[in-house]
Amino acid sequence: TLTRGFREARDRLRGVTSFSEDNLAEPLREIRMSLLEADVDLTEVRTFLDAVKQRCLGSEVALRTGKRGKRQRVSLSDRFTKACYEELCQLLGADAEEVAPRRGARTLMLLGLQGTGKTSSAAKLALHLKKGGERPLLVAADVHRPAAIEQLRVLGAEIEVEVFHGGSSDAAEVCRLAVAHAAERGLDSVILDTAGRLQIDENLMDELDRIAEAAPPDLSLLVCDAMMGREAVNVARGFAERRRLDGLVLTKLDGDSRGGAALAIRQATGVPIRFISVGEAPDRLEPFQAEGLASRILG
Amino acid sequence: LHGRRELDAKTLDEIENLLFGADLGVRTADDLLGIARDAGSPDRVKERLQARALEILQATEGEPGSDPECGGPPRVVLVVGVNGSGKTTTVGRLAALARTRGERVLIAAADTFRAAAIDQLAVWAERAGVELVRGSPGGDPAAVAFDAVEAALARGVDLVLVDTAGRLQTHAGLMDELTKISRVIGRKLPGAPHEVLLVLDANTGQNAIRQAHEFSRAVGVTGIVLAKLDGTAKGGVVLGIAQEVGIPVRFVGIGEGLRDLCEFDAEAFVRALFA
């Protein structure tokens, strides 16, 4: 289904031979509504619309091969749609390389707000790496949430990946022991599942620093819920200011939230989206593709 | 807004930024922007916005379900919502709240799907000092709810809290499952569930309005629990829900501890929203 803005573009730009401030006004207004409803931050919306306007006004006449090999002009409304997609894809970042399976010790740390999907993503990541030939180790570093350790143990058992837990009631110590354990056994990726925390919670942000000190992460992945609203920018910045972030995992994309928060997070932190989670089952983790998310955000 | 002389375009622009940044529904944001524009002067904007927001929230009070017409104990409360929003934690705290009022409470572990969901709820049941009715993992959630209501009737329990598995409204099969759970409860005790609480993560954006619509369609939501309000998100989306779906907020979650669930205070909420 075409988003209102594209439909508007089709109506306004029918039979028109060139873009103008005038005939772009309505389509851009509709796209604006569409983006605001998709949770894209207002500042991002304005930047985006200006960029699209520039692309359209500055573009050359495009030709394509139509029926019977005749060279035809691409309709203005198609060009408008294309401009929107291209601009959004560029903003979202070209498909970031996924976390590729590789042999050898390394530490991956998952962090983020409460309930975003860290524990389930940890298991999914472990399965992804295991399928790629690795022997990963899951680490139950959430010593706060009731039955969090048990949750990871059950998930680990389901995918037949070892789960390290216990040894201490201190999260950093658990991680330190886990890395040592992995080294002893010659395991590959050590995946740290940490407790959900607020970026403004000093005690828990300190805990994250101590975990990182005890088990220095090679990759830190921020796990974000795709249905987040405008606060996504502040949350992501809050985490990015304390920890170097190497990637984003966007979860619950099997829902119907448009996922505009992803654009805001990307713009605010520059962190590439590495994976998307599209379901609860352990195989529902996919590498990120800008095209898919762009068309979803545009509606 | 402080120190601004007049409501010029730049000021209105900033107000618009503020409103959209609070996750209000797009329609609600426009409604409030209109209020701001008509306020006349910058220092009257805040109080006008707060007044209008309060009006929107209070319009939902006294909707059916807010004062359960109970034929007698037990009162049955079904807790629903999307994955990770805070349902299980909310159930634990609701149980604790009810106990401070001297009520006899039973919790039903009707999330038979997610890893360690029953174990997690068991910890909360213990913290709140209440009993847990459970089934077998992977079993029928409606059967657990049924058993809990049956047990409550037999033992003269005042309140039954039913925790359910998280589900996204896009999964029709799971929404049907929820409808079935509610229907089975009603068969055991006509009129039940007396309350259906949708637990909403305060960080959620516009999708919250869709959640309210869809969950309402499946099980008739009577109230919202706004969880994680101790974070930086303001949960403004409940204004959009109030305007478009007419559901009131009943409780707010302000932390992860046993005492961190309070009754909703609309005035405090709108003050914080437009601080």
Ligand SMILES: Nc1nc2c(ncn2[C@@H]2O[C@H](COP(=O)(O)OP(=O)(O)OP(=O)(O)O)[C@@H](O)[C@H]2O)c(=O)[nH]1
């Ligand atoms: N539908 C759907 N559900 C998901 C997805 N990812 C995670 N979930 C569910 O979201 C809920 C929360 O996931 P968890 O992995 O427990 O989240 P968490 O971040 O570890 O939570 P805390 O440790 O409490 O902060 C669970 O019900 C998961 O099954 C997804 O991509 N789609």
Ligand SMILES: Nc1nc2c(ncn2[C@@H]2O[C@H](COP(=O)(O)OP(=O)(O)OP(=O)(O)O)[C@@H](O)[C@H]2O)c(=O)[nH]1
């Ligand atoms: N900071 C904060 N965290 C909360 C609040 N309510 C719940 N949480 C946390 O959010 C996370 C998810 O809570 P759960 O109760 O497991 O959520 P759920 O809806 O039952 O999740 P699923 O059953 O997997 O769908 C946990 O880490 C909770 O401690 C709150 O009010 N404030």
Ligand SMILES: [Mg+2]
């Ligand atoms: Mg977890």
Ligand SMILES: [Mg+2]
């Ligand atoms: Mg739960």
